[in-house]
Amino acid sequence: MIEDKYKKAFLEEAFELVENTNQLILKLEKDPKNESIINELFRYMHSLKSEAGLLGFNVIMEISHLLEDIFDYFRKTKQPISKNIISSVFKGVDFIFDSLNSISSTSEELTENSDSLIKTLSKLIDELDSNQNVILKNKEIKEKEEVEIKTENDTIIDEITISKKEDIEFEKIKKLVSLSDFDIQMIESDYSDYYLINVYPIESCIMKYPRIYLVYNNLRQNGEIVKSSPNIEEDQDDSHYVNAFFLFKPSVDINSQDFLSSFQVDEIGKVIIQKVNIQRKSIEFTEKEEEENNRIEQAVGIKRSSSNTLRIDIEKLDSLGRSVGELITNRAKFEKILEYVRSGESLTFINQKLEETSAELFRISDELQTIVMQLRMIPVNIIFNKFPRVVRDIASKLNKEVDFFISGGDTEIDKKVIEEIQDPITHLIRNAIDHGIEPKEERIAKGKPAKGRITLSAYQEGSHIIIEVSDDGSGINYEKIARKVKKLYPDVNIDSLTQSELIDYVFKPGFTTKEEITTLSGRGVGLDVVKDHVSQLRGRIDVTTEKDIGTSIKIILPLTLTILEVLMVKAADSFYAIPIYNIEQTDRIPIQSIEKLDNYDILQYRNEVYSVIYLSELVGKEKKVKSEDELVYIVIVRYNRRKICILIDELIGEQDVVVQSLDEVFKRIKGISGVAILGDGSVALILDIPEIVRDFVSKNSMLIDRLEQERSLAKVHDEIVNKYNDSKESILINQKENLVNKSNTIDTKSGFNNINEKEVIKEKIKTEPNKEITELSILDLS
Amino acid sequence: MKTKILLADDLSFMRMMQKDMLEQEGFEIVGEASNGIEAVNKYKELRPDIIILDITMPYMNGLEAMKKIFEFDPSAKIIICSALGQQQLIIEAIKSGVKDFIVKPFKRERIISAIKKALQ
Numbered sequence A: 001m002i003e004d005k006y007k008k009a010f011l012e013e014a015f016e017l018v019e020n021t022n023q024l025i026l027k028l029e030k031d032p033k034n035e036s037i038i039n040e041l042f043r044y045m046h047s048l049k050s051e052a053g054l055l056g057f058n059v060i061m062e063i064s065h066l067l068e069d070i071f072d073y074f075r076k077t078k079q080p081i082s083k084n085i086i087s088s089v090f091k092g093v094d095f096i097f098d099s100l101n102s103i104s105s106t107s108e109e110l111t112e113n114s115d116s117l118i119k120t121l122s123k124l125i126d127e128l129d130s131n132q133n134v135i136l137k138n139k140e141i142k143e144k145e146e147v148e149i150k151t152e153n154d155t156i157i158d159e160i161t162i163s164k165k166e167d168i169e170f171e172k173i174k175k176l177v178s179l180s181d182f183d184i185q186m187i188e189s190d191y192s193d194y195y196l197i198n199v200y201p202i203e204s205c206i207m208k209y210p211r212i213y214l215v216y217n218n219l220r221q222n223g224e225i226v227k228s229s230p231n232i233e234e235d236q237d238d239s240h241y242v243n244a245f246f247l248f249k250p251s252v253d254i255n256s257q258d259f260l261s262s263f264q265v266d267e268i269g270k271v272i273i274q275k276v277n278i279q280r281k282s283i284e285f286t287e288k289e290e291e292e293n294n295r296i297e298q299a300v301g302i303k304r305s306s307s308n309t310l311r312i313d314i315e316k317l318d319s320l321g322r323s324v325g326e327l328i329t330n331r332a333k334f335e336k337i338l339e340y341v342r343s344g345e346s347l348t349f350i351n352q353k354l355e356e357t358s359a360e361l362f363r364i365s366d367e368l369q370t371i372v373m374q375l376r377m378i379p380v381n382i383i384f385n386k387f388p389r390v391v392r393d394i395a396s397k398l399n400k401e402v403d404f405f406i407s408g409g410d411t412e413i414d415k416k417v418i419e420e421i422q423d424p425i426t427h428l429i430r431n432a433i434d435h436g437i438e439p440k441e442e443r444i445a446k447g448k449p450a451k452g453r454i455t456l457s458a459y460q461e462g463s464h465i466i467i468e469v470s471d472d473g474s475g476i477n478y479e480k481i482a483r484k485v486k487k488l489y490p491d492v493n494i495d496s497l498t499q500s501e502l503i504d505y506v507f508k509p510g511f512t513t514k515e516e517i518t519t520l521s522g523r524g525v526g527l528d529v530v531k532d533h534v535s536q537l538r539g540r541i542d543v544t545t546e547k548d549i550g551t552s553i554k555i556i557l558p559l560t561l562t563i564l565e566v567l568m569v570k571a572a573d574s575f576y577a578i579p580i581y582n583i584e585q586t587d588r589i590p591i592q593s594i595e596k597l598d599n600y601d602i603l604q605y606r607n608e609v610y611s612v613i614y615l616s617e618l619v620g621k622e623k624k625v626k627s628e629d630e631l632v633y634i635v636i637v638r639y640n641r642r643k644i645c646i647l648i649d650e651l652i653g654e655q656d657v658v659v660q661s662l663d664e665v666f667k668r669i670k671g672i673s674g675v676a677i678l679g680d681g682s683v684a685l686i687l688d689i690p691e692i693v694r695d696f697v698s699k700n701s702m703l704i705d706r707l708e709q710e711r712s713l714a715k716v717h718d719e720i721v722n723k724y725n726d727s728k729e730s731i732l733i734n735q736k737e738n739l740v741n742k743s744n745t746i747d748t749k750s751g752f753n754n755i756n757e758k759e760v761i762k763e764k765i766k767t768e769p770n771k772e773i774t775e776l777s778i779l780d781l782s
Numbered sequence B: 001m002k003t004k005i006l007l008a009d010d011l012s013f014m015r016m017m018q019k020d021m022l023e024q025e026g027f028e029i030v031g032e033a034s035n036g037i038e039a040v041n042k043y044k045e046l047r048p049d050i051i052i053l054d055i056t057m058p059y060m061n062g063l064e065a066m067k068k069i070f071e072f073d074p075s076a077k078i079i080i081c082s083a084l085g086q087q088q089l090i091i092e093a094i095k096s097g098v099k100d101f102i103v104k105p106f107k108r109e110r111i112i113s114a115i116k117k118a119l120q
Helices: A004-030 A036-054 A059-078 A083-106 A114-129 A134-149 A170-176 A180-191 A208-220 A257-263 A291-300 A314-342 A349-373 A385-398 A414-435 A442-445 A478-488 A499-506 A514-519 A527-536 A688-712 A715-738 A752-753 B013-022 B036-046 B062-074 B085-096 B108-119
Strands: A160-167 A194-200 A223-229 A243-248 A269-275 A375-380 A402-405 A413-414 A454-463 A464-471 A540-546 A549-560 A561-571 A574-579 A583-590 A594-597 A598-607 A610-612 A631-638 A644-647 A650-660 A673-678 A685-687 B004-008 B027-032 B050-054 B078-083 B100-104
Touching: A004 A036, A004 A083, A004 B013, A036 A059, A036 B013, A036 B078, A036 B100, A059 A083, A059 A114, A059 B004, A083 A114, A160 A170, A170 A180, A170 A269, A180 A223, A180 A414, A180 A527, A194 A314, A208 A223, A208 A243, A208 A257, A208 A269, A314 A349, A349 A375, A375 A414, A385 A402, A385 A414, A402 A688, A413 A414, A413 A454, A414 A454, A414 A464, A414 A527, A414 A549, A442 A610, A478 A499, A514 B027, A561 A631, A561 A644, A561 A685, A574 A650, A583 A598, A598 A631, A598 A644, A631 A650, A631 A688, A644 A685, A644 A688, A650 A685, B004 B036, B013 B027, B013 B108, B027 B036, B036 B050, B036 B062, B050 B062, B050 B108, B062 B078, B062 B085, B078 B085, B078 B108, B085 B100, B100 B108
Parallel strands: A160 A269, A402 A454, A574 A685, A610 A644, B004 B027, B004 B050, B050 B078, B078 B100
Antiparallel strands: A194 A243, A194 A269, A223 A243, A375 A413, A454 A464, A464 A549, A540 A549, A561 A574, A561 A650, A583 A631, A594 A598, A598 A610, A631 A644, A650 A673, A673 A685
């Protein structure tokens, strides 16, 4: 039974609402598009609904809810409201008025005839918007509302059960929360603990999504939510939130009050926490076979689960249309020339016409190529704009103050690359805030502005797009990295490593483990994953850092994935393409400057010693025998700061080629990343330099380390021979398996020039002046 | 000392219900506001421990009022009171720092448990 004073207060207000509603509807009839009137009416019905619901007048609540829906429809669609609808609305308002009178006298609301009215109004709404979901959604909620009201007398159980269950395998989670490859790699290479948190709101909870969102918000204060299922930032459909999974990386103790109070949200009933069992990737560099198999296909096709549709700027399509138009005109000109030929025009005339027309064809096809390339390009802003929020969240979590700047957001990048590059950028930014930017007090002590500064920029440099994350933090601490390298790789001679070689170690898998995160202020966690990801996009990473000035990490990417700049070379009478971005240098040298060291070919060139691979041998053919004083072409390739000298038969020049991916059958072949069809129809294999270098290094890594340690070739002479003999067998097996020959030389790396020159080199090589690749392309190479 | 609460709702009836419920639980209602502007001004004047803020209010809605209050007092304890179908607004409020929300028509237990949790 309702207390009298509530009834009185309710009636007073409700009568006023009904009266105001009547007046406003009359006004609306004269001015059916007046938005402010509709808004006001919507609000009246909304209020009436709430009040009636509070006192359990369910019929009034339902009718006012339906009227609210009707006004909501016109509010949203901005359509004029028709007379018919207005009379239906009046019927509803009249019923409410009568019902209020009944409550006034008998304390009971009217139920008689209410069903038919509700039906009429519901039907009206259906008609108004048969395919719209706005109103349907409200109805859905309404059903739940009824359920809620029926259980009004239930006591609400507020106890939250937080149970910690047995560990769960990572494999299961991958399916539960749909992790991207990047996430998986990142988690597997990270030595932190991860937890799966399953949150259930109580059944009677009306707005489950916001409740779970509150938990989500709280959890973010205590760690990082790697993934949620449903995707909480995007999926707002309440019916999907019977429960929600969070993959969570805590930054606090999970038994702490801080963490547990994250769940102290009203109407949350049950929470299950399970530690995730993750098979960590081994630190060993070699156990990556499967990944390497994937690498080739990724390098060429980037087969990822990203979306395959693309929104294209209409201007780009217009210019495509224009070029195609020109092409058609051009074709007509060729037909004309054919006529000239048939009608016996002079050869000079035909020649002139032919030259003109084909020059035009060249220009048009160039244009078409550029346009098609641009079609794939979208401004990097699409992802950059998400980062201010990311920075804000990370910074506040780590309790650091950071100003964040973005530049070059309109730089365009291949769509595939954009999709793939977001996670690596996020990681670099997180690292910059976490490890780069110092705490406020420390910054002030150093005389820096209290607020840290992080810049994310994108710009084009030649045929590359550079994405740069720079901070004005403490810089990378070489000494700490050196100590760490010493610990992890006791065989490495630290003193012989340059600073940039030291930084390379940061990008090695498992470089930083959990215990060290706290002691090592350098970067490290998961950077190998970032690097892998970037190299899958045919990009590379460049780090510059200065103590107390800051660190800048550049992701250097090719402009587009389909067109590749290559150096075309010839070996054993076939064409091969070497991607320009892998090439350090090309030159022509006398054959006798290639030294023999036992069975190995090495080259001393500008104070560095390179091991030499004959391309013809690499592809399983005989190398051409050269006379003593002949000049030969070399291409020095580089991957990950390791360099190898490839000896080729002929140098054709620089070209842009369209990359075709390899057929499935050939994908297992190592050392080839794709195929390019040349202008004359012949085929060139594109060399997979990273694979070749890596394969070479891994086969000879023991030797390399040893060499570096001893710093003298002579001292390890016997060892080289022995170890090499061992590895030769495995190379032979490899040859049969892979159809691609491996070189039988030893590797050197750039640090090699420390080796006592006298012991290695018998005579100095006369080198020609450094020729840039661009120059080479115009040389006469016949 | 009693917990001081400010109620903001455009419906006096709603405020009356809330007031009774809360006073019975031993809370002190220090003031009432019937629109967003009033809510902000009264918050500044009365400095309540908690403000229960309705979303749909004339002149200035609850979300705008909430932002103004947070500007004035970043640690303000605000409970948003909303009706069904305003999910989007609630999410917006949560993102801006609201500690909890209650859904109309609400029950005594709900509002009290929300207040207790906000006070923790």
